[in-house]
Amino acid sequence: DAMVIQNPRYQVTQFGKPVTLSCSQTLNHNVMYWYQQKSSQAPKLLFHYYDKDFNNEADTPDNFQSRRPNTSFCFLDIRSPGLGDAAMYLCATSRDTLNEQYFGPGTRLTVT
Amino acid sequence: DQQVKQNSPSLSVQEGRISILNCDYTNSMFDYFLWYKKYPAEGPTFLISISSIKDKNEDGRFTVFLNKSAKHLSLHIVPSQPGDSAVYFCAARNTNAGKSTFGDGTTLTVKP
Numbered sequence: 281d282a283m284v285i286q287n288p289r290y291q292v293t294q295f296g297k298p299v300t301l302s303c304s305q306t307l308n309h310n311v312m313y314w315y316q317q318k319s320s321q322a323p324k325l326l327f328h329y330y331d332k333d334f335n336n337e338a339d340t341p342d343n344f345q346s347r348r349p350n351t352s353f354c355f356l357d358i359r360s361p362g363l364g365d366a367a368m369y370l371c372a373t374s375r376d377t378l379n380e381q382y383f384g385p386g387t388r389l390t391v392t
Numbered sequence: 393d394q395q396v397k398q399n400s401p402s403l404s405v406q407e408g409r410i411s412i413l414n415c416d417y418t419n420s421m422f423d424y425f426l427w428y429k430k431y432p433a434e435g436p437t438f439l440i441s442i443s444s445i446k447d448k449n450e451d452g453r454f455t456v457f458l459n460k461s462a463k464h465l466s467l468h469i470v471p472s473q474p475g476d477s478a479v480y481f482c483a484a485r486n487t488n489a490g491k492s493t494f495g496d497g498t499t500l501t502v503k504p
Contacts, residue, residue, distance in 0.1 A: 284435065320401070322394075322481070322494040323436070337491075370435055377490030380426060383435030 284384035303371030398495035415482030
């Protein structure tokens, strides 16, 4: 009964090689979020979609992009991964921005 | 500048005793607060929340207290159970802004 699914769970990419992480949801929620979490730190919001409206955080590097082709799916594209982009990437959804969020299990990205 | 702080990285308590997890915030515009629990290899799951118009919210063994003047909230778990062992994240939100800001988390270990 997975509600927020992230694939793959582990991703290894080479320095500078574009990588895409995917997230899907069965909750039909309006909002989808992408967070970056480094070891023992707080999840850091990168951006979110409210329906098709994209909301970027001011300090999110241009290297990070996102796509939401439909309600169920959202993608995180890292155009040129650096060693500092190695982290856990969490996808979350909520009915709207005022509701609690439902998180996926995360994708751990390694950059070699 | 971290706006939500959980100053104790870890906490260990005996089964049956009370666990108290603390969270401090600096942004006076925050008006809604949430606690999430995270098990290894899973995403955070919503636990309990409180609005700034209240000073206490209770749900079974979990109670959240809010002290607005001190910009401090705490999560009480009583009685603590081994299954409560997890990382607990505090999150705060400014309803007008919509997004939540997370603390670094506190790892709770409940010993049998």
